[in-house]
Amino acid sequence: MPGISLETAPMTDRSEYAFRPRLGRIRSLGNAKRGRTFTSRLARAISRAGPKGRAGPRRRQRRPRIQGGRRVVVKARVVRMAGSTRAALAKHLRYISRESAMRDGEEGHVFDHASEDVDRADFATRAEDDRHHFRFIVSPEDGSEMADLKPLVRDLMSQMETDLGTRLEWVGAVHHNTAQPHAHIVLRGRRDDGRDLVLPRAYISHQIRETAEDLATRELGPETRLEQDLKLARETRAERLTKIDRSLRKLAGRDGRLTLTDTPPRYRQVNHARLKRLQQMGLADFEGGGTWRLDERLETRLRTLGERGDIIKALNRAARNSPGRRIDPDTRLAPGARLTGQIARLSAGGDFHDETLAAIDTPDGRLISARLGANVDMLHLKPGMLVTVSRKSGTARPSDRTIKTVAHANGGIYSASLHQAHDPRATPDFVSAHVRRLEVMRRLGLAERRADASWTVPDDYLERVAAIETEKAGAVPLSVQIDSHLTLAQQVKAEGLTWLDEQPETGWAHGFGADLTAARRQRWQVLQARGLAEAGQQSLSAEQSEMLKQRGMEHTGKTVADSIGKPYRALPKSGTVEGVYTATVTNGQGRHAVIEQKASFTLAPYRAVMERSRGMSISGTIKNGRVNWIFGKRRTRGLSR
Template sequence: MRDHEFEPRLGRIGNRAVRSAFLRDVAKAVGRAGGRPHALLRRAGLLGRIGRGAGVGRVLGARDRYAAFRHRRVIVKTRVIKLAGRGSTPARVHLRYLQRDGVTREGLPGDLYDATHDRADGDAFLGRCEGDRHQFRFIVAAEDAIEYADLKDFTRRLMQQMEQDLGSKLDWVAVDHFNTGHPHTHIVLRGKDDRGRDLVIAREYLSHGMRERAAEIVSLDLGPRSDREIEARLRAEVEQERFTSLDRGLLREADEQSTLRSGTTVGDAFRQTLRAGRLQKLRHLGLAQEIGPGQWKLASDLEPVLRRLGERGDIIKTLHHELARQGLRRSAADYVIYEPAENNAQRLVGRVVARGLSDDLKDRRYVIVDGVDGRTHYVDIGQAGESEPMSIGSIVAIEPKPAEPRAVDQTVAEIAAAHDGRYSVDLHLHHDPEARQAFAEAHVRRLEAMRRAGVGVTRERDGTWIIGPDHLERAAAFERTQARRAPVVIETLST
């Protein structure tokens, strides 16, 4: 192949591994030509600045770190949903669930509102979303949201500020939820600007800018935190079994070997006491080790372990709350988190005592089952729509979803092995004369699903598929990915 010729290879959009490999190859070529390859690789970080609000997000994210303590704390979770080719069904299901019973302070269904109406027309909003490429979903939770009698004004001011930052009018609807200990707002934003073009928001604004704007509004309403409030919050973090701002500071100051000193360089006795106390707590958790006087080494998996501990603590609180609401008394020693991914996971049979949403943003649900083994089990059943709904009081059997290659994968691997690593409908029918056209086409649909997931099968222009010798391993990896969306199989035994 000559230098000016190239052959494009199609792949999954957003495949970072392919993009990184491509950048490395280009960097090597630049280096051989006498250029600066490291400068090229650094430009990959500029991808986060593509879209509206990049400058605002960068400025707000780089503000004085002590100002973050002074500001009222707000958590903003963001998810971008691809709607192209899926119609309005996912958006309709999401809106319906946000307006479900029991989410207001009075235990009533949630009210959908927008920039000008306290009762927005959800069907009209979905009609405007028809044909949109994507949609933004936000959860905005101010730590002091309990101080607000109504969150509508706060949400509208936040969206007005976003319009100024992004330079476009925004089409959105929102629902306030008061059914947890932390009042929060769900916002659904169309993926179109006021000119009808795709709305692209910079990653830096989604990561930092929106959160800082929300914190500014809460601080303006309630005033900045006092020194006493800041100190009380930091003291409380010392003993918490979750990832905290103290841990984030320790990781930021640790060197490449994950080592740091317990003392501070600024002579702040209060912060030094917090650091020392937190390091001792991490040592008890097995996540830090004192390797010398005042010299500490942090565990390489400190952040993911602490985040899992925090999630486990939240699940235990959910179990306790739901059982108390049902009037059931259970010892905390009988609380069990069902882990379908573990090798020893067994079939669970019991009565459903509660169900709910564990992650509003990703539509992941859970059920609480009073098992025949005398224990109470928390079960993550996956994304909404992936599992059949079940009523409270029904008797169910739950078991892990198999994450193994299917018979269709075995057939594809067998045919490809007999035809130099290639598969097609024609090859299938030639290999197995008794097979029907529709049966072979089902195998093609399976391969197409794997290709879209970036598993590693390739389709050529003539419809032939290139199948690697490790196809069954790739199929197993694909099944494990699918199992994370819906990790269990549920059978209703009686209602």
Template sequence: MTKDNHEGRDNLFKPKPGRIRGQGGAKAKSYLNQVLHRISAEGAGAAGASRSTGFTGKRIGRGNDWLNRHRAGYRFSAASRRVVIKSRIVKLAAKGGTGGLGAARAHLRYLQRDGVSKENEAGRLYDTKSDEADGGAFLKRSENDRHQFRFIVSPEDAIELENLKPFVRDLMRTMEQDLGTRLDWVAVDHFNTAQPHSHILLRGRDDQGQDLVIARDYIGHGIRRRASELVTLELGPQTEQELRRKLERQVDQERFTDLDRRLLRQCEDSLLDLHADTNRGKAHGGQSLEIGRLRVLERRGLANELAAGKWQLSPNLETTLRRTGDRSDIIKTMHRGLKAAGLDAGASDYAIFDPADPRSTKFIGRIADRGLQDELNEGHYLLVDGADGRVHHVALDPRQDMEDLPLGAVVEIVSAGRGTQQADRTIAEIAKGNSGIYSPDAHLSQDGTASPDFAQAHVRRLEALRRQDVVQRNADGSWEIPDDFEERAMALGAKAARYPARIRTLSYLSLEAQVDAKGATWLDRQLVEVDPLPLRGGRFGDLARSAMLRRQENLLAQGLAERQEKGIRYRRNLLQLLRQRELEAAGAELSKKTGLSFVETPDGARAEGIYKRSVKLASGRFAILENAREFTLVPWRPVLERQLGKTVSGRLRGSNISFDVLRKRGLGIG
């Protein structure tokens, strides 16, 4: 060993006066946080992850000892019963926060919704001892937990198990042995899909009250292996006949199958030689099934026979088949949802929202159904009965507030990336002419056609990008724009492509409820619109036309419209009048409850107060701003939720408001 190496080693033990701290500095994340983050990020996908020479944390935590004892020489045999395990770790609360626990409560409610049990009734929670577990008590015990484990356990042969509860209890007891601690969990079985499965919620605490950390490898491999052992023990190993029947069912399937996986494993540079392995013909049907599958793939343009026994497979085979399988699942979801909603729509009317489809970049309709399309990650979907005569399936970002999207609400769907690319280009151009700095003043100076509201819209875009660490805001309200700004903004857009829709609620009320509503409704806006929305086809189109006629009669009866030779003439400033009337009524009602005086904010005046909460009215959603003895109502925007309990200030311009973050007091409405 060299002298330098000796000195480097000795320095590790040299005393250093000062405050005791970790080598990572004050901002270093805790070791537990690092492990939890890596486990959550990798989860069950660890098997496919590439090897890394750095620390991964995959063998840190409980369960690793069991894996070490049983890892050598083990592999799943063909006769083993397969079980799919999906896992996720959810943080229950940030420091001092309870938002995560609220989300856990909502998730638990959703798992117990109607129509998921064998009897098509509500799902019932159970635990290690009881078939009627108390979900509220489970969440109460979880109040101070740092995190929660969520598992979806789906045995391939679940339909052959008489009851999933004994299997789940055996699995959790086995996990307790492997992890060396008692586990606090609840579960619910779902039978609302073709594949029965169980949802398990596990507290992130061990039996000593310490944070429960499970080794990533155990989550990714150990649980699946234990579950497979239990099902194989219960049903016995798979016979040759069973294996062949399963593969036979896969020959014509419009999704990625085990047969496809087997074919791809035998390929070299997308080329497959069926004569290369003579032993393959002996395994569960062998070449006859493979050739049958290849013929199906050939008809789909995913395989090409070059010569007898020699094939070329498409490099996009797996991606294409997975996408086709997803589409098939979505169509089934749409069929079930429309049937439950009592709507009659043929498959030709179905549309899956895709920004690349010019017919789907923007449309308006009513929410006919909603639900979870990703039960693990809580990604929701909407079925929107559109004014274009089609029923649209729209995938939502898991962060979407579903309370803003009640059944029957009228919504507008646009591409999430629509408009942002042009805004990003404008920001980059302004910054380029201003030494890499963007500010509203610089924008107005360089573009004589821009309005202050237009510049503030770009500030809102920058606020969103700041939260993604793309840009930095200076103390004077200007923005530092990096040289690679557009590339980084585009990368974020690509990352969000899984949830390509942006949703705007046009009315929280159904069409029926809008007919007699006090405020300014979507129906009213359509009635006074010079170029109203075209209504095609049946369903939403018919309902909207009927509702508008009845709303029209309502306005005539109130003296807010009159019949003339050329048609209906509406009262001047009808929308403003209806909105003001509703705000006065809502203000009076809130005044009774709060004991504060309601003060109306005139158009053009400045409103200021502590943001308390929002209320949903026929005219839209409004924020309550309170002072010591009075309150007012101003149009609500999503950015206000980050200022809950803080002072906000701004100027009202009709129903349009733009927001500007104030440095000291809170949020300003410009």
């Protein structure tokens, strides 16, 4: 019975079934371990002993690394499915199948065990009801020597099917956009019998990698002693975290000290060369007698240096197409700062290549790197676009200011009752939110909880909170706003209103700034030649801007009309709109959705949330040029009438 757990008493002569009831909390299920049935405990014991059949992966004994075996890096991530995750899965599939990451001449697609071109939208739809899915990156150390990674991926997934005792549904894509060819794999979290697919930690951590290494060794043959020595020699000079560094860290004691004579004789020369290089970098000290001391932040600082090296490489690649630019890998936007520029190059970053890294060409002639995070759709960004990147401001929250106000009025003490007395309109939930905020601050050492459930708030509370928020803001990826989908050259000849038309005269004379100044001058010449601006005019009037907007939309509508064979009807400033969302189109004023009716179509401002309804009927209410959309098949009066 829930709430009561029975504890058997020792048998006595008086009663064979004596027991003592021990009451629990109301609605409590008691101790979960006691509540397990015999069947569930038996199944768990069998699973721990090594399940066979379909209950889980067949455990193989951990093998020592084969001498000469090829190394493969396998990164795994389990993603639980939720409302937003479903859209993220479709976005991830579009990302891994983009053409820019493929080998030159290859079309963007995903493959599986039998097909070279799998319908990714269909795969995402089938995975919608899964509890979770798995994402893998498989990167052989010698992948550049392999003709194609697809056979390795297919063999790896086939062996996983054997281990797990079930057919697996997966798609993959091979990327050649980095120095190390690698494969992305998305695996559904469902077995062929409909149950959830569960992979034990040890299987993900070791067995998948070991299988991939066996397959790579089988294809390329064992690694020779000369190959191993050459790889290690290159690592001794690297400004990043290497296998040698990890080995040295394991050999060192808690104080970071290690003696070179205690290292394996075969690698002693390599270790010494690496330690000398670390000493030059300020990450190791020689204490005499063959003893070295490693920096306690060795791994962190080497990872940072590796990331900086990757940034410099990306900026150098971008500079090839942007002569006269100065590479600046160390610029970091301060909290609350904004920067406008042109995208010079895009690349993928992060452990799972799911972050967007952009090389931004700034007006003062610099090339900087901006980490845009995993929430930015890389497919919607293109080199040449004009963007503004910004960092979240690191300031105290309104709740922090309220806490400080209440505490200041009560001698530095805050409590729920004092808050209620200070603001009688505050609801209990509102006050509880402030208490939770103080609990977070307590764990950071910014507040002290007293025995009577009140809080001691220091005088410099807001300043210290702002410092913490500033530090957090520095670790968050930058936000990006697309100012123009058109390049500067496209904006010069555009029919409608452009970003360039709204920019003031500047004195930039270097890099992108010089290009911007020249493009603005050419744009005004075009507008004057078309009779849309007067000679000597430096800015557009409100009437001129509105006229250019209408002209641009009419030109875009005519272009789309010629393509789909339906007449264009302008979006009214108020009323309703209804139709099927079929495509998107961009012009100088941004991105627009094509909404088709039976006999015509209209263009409406695009929103990312519309993607889930592409090909479906949508409707919306228009007010002051803005549309409040209703998705699905609900119909209202609109333009289709």
